[in-house]
Amino acid sequence: MHRAAHHPPMTLTQKILAHHARGLSRPWVQAGDILQLRVDWTLASELAWNGMERTYQRLGRPGVHDPGRFFLAVDHTVDEVTLRTDAKAQRLTAQARAFAQEAGLRHFQDANVTILHTKFYRELVQPGQVVLGADSHTSSHGGLGAFSIGLGGADVTAALVLGQSWLEVPEAIAVEYEGEPAFGIGGKDIILKTLGELGRNTVALERSVEYRGSAVRAFSTDMRFTIANMTAEFGGLNGIFEADETAARWLSQRSGNQDEALYFQADPDAPYVARHRIALDRLGPLLAKPFSPDNVMEVEGAVGMALDGCFIGACTTSEEELVLAALVLEQALQGRSPLPPSPRKLMVPGDLSIAARLRQTGLWAVYERAGFRMGAPGCSMCLGVASEKARPGEVWLTSQNRNYENRMGAGSLAWLASAATVAASSVAMTVADPRPLLARIDRGRFLQLLGRPDPSRPIEVRRAEPAVAVENPPASASSPSSQGHRRLTGRVQRFGDHVDTDAIIPGEFCHLMDMEEIGRHAFHHVRPAFHARAQAGQTLVVAGEGWGSGSSREHAVWALQGAGIQAVIARSYGFIHKRNLVNEGLPYLVVKAPAFHALVEEDAALEVDLAAGTVRHLASGQTFEAERPSAIVQALHQEGGLTAAIERHGPRVFEALSTQ
Numbered sequence: 001m002h003r004a005a006h007h008p009p010m011t012l013t014q015k016i017l018a019h020h021a022r023g024l025s026r027p028w029v030q031a032g033d034i035l036q037l038r039v040d041w042t043l044a045s046e047l048a049w050n051g052m053e054r055t056y057q058r059l060g061r062p063g064v065h066d067p068g069r070f071f072l073a074v075d076h077t078v079d080e081v082t083l084r085t086d087a088k089a090q091r092l093t094a095q096a097r098a099f100a101q102e103a104g105l106r107h108f109q110d111a112n113v114t115i116l117h118t119k120f121y122r123e124l125v126q127p128g129q130v131v132l133g134a135d136s137h138t139s140s141h142g143g144l145g146a147f148s149i150g151l152g153g154a155d156v157t158a159a160l161v162l163g164q165s166w167l168e169v170p171e172a173i174a175v176e177y178e179g180e181p182a183f184g185i186g187g188k189d190i191i192l193k194t195l196g197e198l199g200r201n202t203v204a205l206e207r208s209v210e211y212r213g214s215a216v217r218a219f220s221t222d223m224r225f226t227i228a229n230m231t232a233e234f235g236g237l238n239g240i241f242e243a244d245e246t247a248a249r250w251l252s253q254r255s256g257n258q259d260e261a262l263y264f265q266a267d268p269d270a271p272y273v274a275r276h277r278i279a280l281d282r283l284g285p286l287l288a289k290p291f292s293p294d295n296v297m298e299v300e301g302a303v304g305m306a307l308d309g310c311f312i313g314a315c316t317t318s319e320e321e322l323v324l325a326a327l328v329l330e331q332a333l334q335g336r337s338p339l340p341p342s343p344r345k346l347m348v349p350g351d352l353s354i355a356a357r358l359r360q361t362g363l364w365a366v367y368e369r370a371g372f373r374m375g376a377p378g379c380s381m382c383l384g385v386a387s388e389k390a391r392p393g394e395v396w397l398t399s400q401n402r403n404y405e406n407r408m409g410a411g412s413l414a415w416l417a418s419a420a421t422v423a424a425s426s427v428a429m430t431v432a433d434p435r436p437l438l439a440r441i442d443r444g445r446f447l448q449l450l451g452r453p454d455p456s457r458p459i460e461v462r463r464a465e466p467a468v469a470v471e472n473p474p475a476s477a478s479s480p481s482s483q484g485h486r487r488l489t490g491r492v493q494r495f496g497d498h499v500d501t502d503a504i505i506p507g508e509f510c511h512l513m514d515m516e517e518i519g520r521h522a523f524h525h526v527r528p529a530f531h532a533r534a535q536a537g538q539t540l541v542v543a544g545e546g547w548g549s550g551s552s553r554e555h556a557v558w559a560l561q562g563a564g565i566q567a568v569i570a571r572s573y574g575f576i577h578k579r580n581l582v583n584e585g586l587p588y589l590v591v592k593a594p595a596f597h598a599l600v601e602e603d604a605a606l607e608v609d610l611a612a613g614t615v616r617h618l619a620s621g622q623t624f625e626a627e628r629p630s631a632i633v634q635a636l637h638q639e640g641g642l643t644a645a646i647e648r649h650g651p652r653v654f655e656a657l658s659t660q
């Protein structure tokens with residue numbers, strides 16, 4: 001083992017990756033390196049486990065690498081009503097329970113105890129760890145300085161079984177926050193500001209996003225959580241904050257789970273491809289209009305807009321936000337009688353421990369007096385699959401992280417905001433600026449209600465450098481040159497930019513496991529003719545930037561395959577979806593040429609030569625070149641996907657793939 005004392009400068013992410021890499025040929029990593037990675041933790045929900053179980057079964061139920069390092073929580077589809085009445089939720093729950101028993105999992109969270117990310121962040125993750133979760137918001141754990149990413153079920157199952165994965169070291173950007181945000185302007189407003197200024201699936205796409213700048217020292221661990229969480233909406237591969245005294249103080253409150261913390265720091269001249277400065281001093285409350293989280297506006301522009309519902313909850317809404325929103329409601333209710341209970345105001349805490357604290361501190365009762373109903377911990381309305389849904393045409397203000405079309409239920413219109421803004425708006429059920437109410441809150445009381453460690457208490461943070469295992473001479477990357485040897489012809493189904501995986505297959509179909517049935521629901525709401533067109537020969541998808549961004553659902557690939565799609569051609573892809581395409585063996589091509597995108601229309605006939613990596617537009621005879629996939633991606637394609645590769649190579653699969 002080397003201590004990488006003399007290495008080219010590395011980012012924080014690169015240091016964590018170097019520390020976890022196996023078989024490096026030199027004691028550092030740089031963007032573009034393909035790594036075999038030791039994985040500390042895998043995570044999943046019952047909904048993702050459904051797909052993972054299929055891979056696990058195909059692998060012959062081989063047992064898990066470490067039953068103490070898989071965190072499985074039943075949170076996505078369950079609430080009191082679905083648990084009682086919905087056979088889908090019951091089946092998914094039973095399946096997760098049965099696996100927890102079979103594998104002897106130490107960290108199984110049964111229905112409605114927590115949201116996957118909430119408990120894992122608060123109690124388990126440690127700085128410097130590598131975490132792979134079958135959920136896109138696994139990015140959240142970068143808030144405590146872990147390298148934590150969402151991946152599809154096949155990738156996470158592989159890591160669950162083998163304790164390893166592979167990764168191409170991403171390029172990195174720095175988002176540098178400057179200035180002190182006003183009291184009550186928290187993580188949600190800051191990440192919405194970031195999304196509004198920089199755009200989703202742009203500068204962050206497939207890159208590490210390192211959150212830095214003079215302002216971040218004062219960000220609480222909850223603020224960091226929310227910002228890292230919505231790195232998924234930003235389009236980043238991972239989002240991360242350097243673990244510092246604030247992180248160490250949070251860890252020191254735990255009864256255990258702090259002994260592996262590694263306090264890496266980016267080198268001063270770390271190779272960021274860009275630095276983006278975001279000023280926070282004049283930041284006010286923001287909203288994101290439907291149907292995109294970067295469709296951001298100031299709250300002032302919507303004040304008075306009528307609301308059909310207010311939802312405070314989902315993973316992105318931290319304890320701090322729930323406490324602050326309660327204090328906003330308390331101020332709003334001063335001098336007036338309680339509001340009548342309303343089915344259109346719902347608050348769902350992320351974890352039973354948060355619910356308990358809200359009860360102890362009297363804040364639960366404040367929500368009640370403000371007319372809110374409270375639900376048991378879970379994703380609730382955020383995914384549109386639990387019992388609470390917005391109805392068609394309804395406008396909901398919500399503190400969740402996604403406002404895609406149909407996200408809270410078919411035909412719903414979700415506007416995103418901080419919990420404080422949702423709380424202020426819930427009083428008259430019209431959008432309201434929370435600042436007059438925030439101004440009346442006693443900050444000392446807010447901190448005391450939160451019960452966080454005293455920020456002035458000194459704490460020692462021992463900076464770490466990666467311990468790098470150098471084992472191999474550089475792998476001779478002979479390059480198999482294709483995604484198979486086939487030539488495909490077909491006609492095009494044409495899409496624009498930012499087609500998210502919720503559009504490809506809505507959450508309500510993510511419990512299905514029959515490929516043809518899943519295929520029949522591809523683009524169920526937004527392009528119902530997709531399946532029929534594919535069946536009639538429009539079997540090639542051509543899209544713009546960020547195809548398949550959003551969630552990690554493997555169903556998005558299965559829907560395409562089930563409908564009969566032969567290949568996808570796009571300018572760029574959501575990182576997780578791209579891996580899912582590779583794992584499931586559905587060819588994808590990256591074609592950036594503007595001339596191609598100007599030329600190819602709906603129904604155009606194309607010939608795709610997978611071996612050559614070219615696409616020919618048959619009517620004009622013009623040929624366009626696709627970017628060449630990395631050697632490991634080509635190798636995976638030749639193996640027929642990840643599961644087939646594991647079946648063939650066993651535990652040495654990543655080694656075999658990287659040297660093929």
Ligand SMILES: CC(C)[C@H](C(=O)O)[C@@H](O)C(=O)O
Pocket residue numbers: 047048076134135136137150383510550551552553554
């Ligand atoms: C169902 C799950 C795979 C998905 C995700 O990965 O994000 C969900 O949590 C979501 O928010 O859409």
